[in-house]
Amino acid sequence: MTNRRNFLRTSVALAAATMISPTFAFAPEKKVIGLQLYTVRDKIKLDLKSTLEKVAKIGYNSAEAAGYNVAEGTFYGMTPKAFAEFLNGLGMPLTSSHTTFELDTAEKVIADAASTGAKYIIYPFLADKFRTNLDGWKATAEKFNKMGEIAKKNGIQFGYHNHAFEFEKMEDQIPYDLLLSQTDPSLVTFEMDLYWVTKGGYNPVDYFKKYPGRFQLWHVKDMTKTDDMFFAPVGSGRIDFSGIFAEKKTAGMKYFFVEQDSFKYLDAYESIEMSFKYLSQAKFL
Structure with a gap:
């Protein structure tokens, strides 16, 4: 009888609180806004x-690393476990990790990334020697499929992050399209860098529609309106984020990370705070 009385009392109190403040029981879902830590590498x-x-105090609640040392097996000098625990303690878990590696070290690199609880391991940059001709791009696609298999075995998703050189035509083909068409969607996702696609002369939305579901991660990065097309805090430049985010379901986007490669006029902290405020207030998120 006592338990029943307590249950009824709790139910009535919750109902009353909900009538007074509808958000009491149904609080809005918190936005997940990540930061690619390459942005603050000099501070680190x-x-x-x-x-x-x-970074966590500003409000970022997801992180993408760019400091894994293949030889040492550490993230910024910390063991994978210690690094993950530190980020978790800040309320900014490691969602993804950028690491340049090859098949000879893939097993260890991917296993270390998976051990942090990260959901993604991203190959961030393709060296010149792998992209001198179309055969190099085709071999890269095959390599990515193999890396994707290793990642899948470890319970993590493999992906590739673009720059602008992937959009320079080679024998009337766009290398980025070659990678997308010759990699297995179940093994390889793509982290689209919105700035670099735009710098390469293409519209991100066109790629979302051409290859739906292939872009689980994004780098949200803005471009100045000046002729030099320099990096800018998100929301202060020329990129139409509202239009791009309107197609996030088409893209298959699950997470995104603010990134700014370099700074001209503002300190890194000032820039990432501007980006965070813009995105946290954006109605399109």
Whole structure:
């Protein structure tokens, strides 16, 4: 009888609270806004933990690493477990990791990334020697499929991050399209860098529609309206984020990360705070 009385009392109280404040029981879902840590690499060199604490204080609640050392098996000098625990303690879990590696080290690199609880391991940059001709691109697609198999075995998703050179035509073919068409969608996803696609002369939305579901991750990065097309805090430049985010389901986007490669007029902290405020207030998210 006592348990029944307590249950009824709790139910009535919850109902009353909901009538007074509808958000009490149905609080809006918190936006997940990630940061690619390459953005603050210079700050990290001075003080890793202080930098990550400041990033979390701004409001970022997801991180993508760019500091895994293949030879040492560490993230910014920390073991995978210690690094993951530190980020988790900040409320900014490691969602993804950028690491340039080859098949001879793939098993270890991918296993270390998976051990942090990250959902993605991303190949961030293709060296010149792999892209001198179309055969090099085809071999890269085959290599990515193999890496994707290893990642799948470890319970993590493999992906590739673009720059602008993937859009330079070679024998009337666009290498980016070659990678997309010759990789297995179940093994290889793509982290689209919105800035670099735009810099390469193409519209991200066109690629979402041409290859739906292939772009689980995005780098959200803006471009100045000036002729130099320099990097800019998100929302301050020329890229139409509202139009791009309107097609996030078509793209298959699950997570995104703010990134700014370099800075001209503002400190890194000022820039990433501007980007965060814009995205946190954006109605299209």
